[in-house]
Amino acid sequence: MLVGALQEGGCHPGEKLAERFGTSTRTIRSDVVRLRVLGFAIASTPGPRGEYRLTRGRNMPPLSLDDDEAVAAAVGLAVVAGTADPASPIAGGAFDAAAARALAKLESFLPERLHRRTAVECGRIQPLLSLAPTVDAAMLVTVTQAIAARFLLRWTAKTRDGLVRAAFFEPYRLLFRHPNWYVAGFDRRHHAWTLQRLDDVDAAGASRRRFDPRPLPPGRRDDLIPHVYHAWHDAELRVHAPLRDLEDAVRHQEAEVDALGADDFLVRIRGTHRHALLMRLALHGIEFRVVSPPALVDECRRLAEHLSRAAG
The missing domain is CATH 2.30.30 (SH3 type barrels.)
Structure with a gap:
């Protein structure tokens, strides 16, 4: 319980911790000593009103997770373990294998009720990464x-x-x-x-x-x-939208944003999929006008005509 409290971040007065867990400040000090032996880096201030703060140490200490955190970690590891991502820089491209090892360690501590929750959540998720196409x-x-x-x-x-x-x-x-x-x-x-x-x-x-x-x-x-790459292009757009909505729409693009006024931006975007870019902006309800290149203006017209025909 003490580990969980310290992992919330910030400084925690010893008196508050003792009151929270129904014990004494002396017991809190003793527990902190035991946690340091286990590898937790805990900074403290001396005195009867001393405070404790969890810091970054040299080694990875044991983690304390609540039920929701444990299930979320297990599901995330399960998804990564199933992707076989060859582009990963970890362990020579074996990030999925590392995730599988970490998942096995975590599952060995999960109680049965969390095992069931993890299985249900994993069944709802389809990994987006896939194996690379086979090349001889x-x-x-x-x-x-x-x-x-x-x-x-x-x-x-x-x-x-x-x-x-x-x-x-x-x-x-x-x-x-x-x-x-x-x-x-x-x-x-x-x-x-x-x-x-x-x-x-x-x-x-x-x-x-x-x-x-x-x-x-x-x-x-x-x-x-x-x-x-023949599909690469640069586009310049005049966008009228709240900054948060704009960030959401272009988060997967390389973009430079110049603020021209309140909710008024000039956006320079580099990307390879014009239709995906236009649809993302439209689906986010973002008002924009193409400044350049002219070819992208034509793309907008063709896309609008296509959608109009689809709508009957």
Whole structure:
């Protein structure tokens, strides 16, 4: 109980703690000593009116959770353990495995009533993260060897219409952005830098034709993916909405916000999914006007016409 009180944060007078738990200040001091032995870092002020405060120590001490906190922690760990997120930086990409170990430790202490609650809550939740699309390891080796040897890369891929497309490609770099593998380079057919998702490629092979690497466009050496990813765009919007609503709508975007007045903002957004951006703003009831680019204005018109037809 004392641990739970200290975990609420702030300073706690010894007299108040003794009154809260129906004991004496001497007992509170003795309990604090025992908690320090267990690894809790507890700061205190001396004297009969001394106060106690839980601080950050060097090691992870035992935690005290109430019923709701224990169930929430277990459900959160269960969700993460089921995602198999390869983009995680923890344990070499094994964050899901770490979550599974932590969940096993927590469940060993949960009483039966909390086990049942956890099972019910887990059944209501569908993890949003998913396994990355499968890419043949041999294809990754082929791509990296072509990059190292400066060989043209030739591949075939099926379009959405089922047509087979072949391309000659000057591969520059192999990239991973969860959950997909990409190869960045120069497409000779279209004479443009581009990014190709490898799970969309049916077959790939390095030719014996070498190429001389061409310089990347100026200012793009540290920002390759946004430059070559064809769907990347910059948008500038004039937004009329409370700041809290605006923050809610663009929290998943890279955005710069300039305040022009009360509930009046100029927002510069970087993103890859225009329709998702427009729908998010609309669904949040946010009044906005597209400043640039003109193509986004056309997107708004097409989306409005589509929704109008859907509404009959």
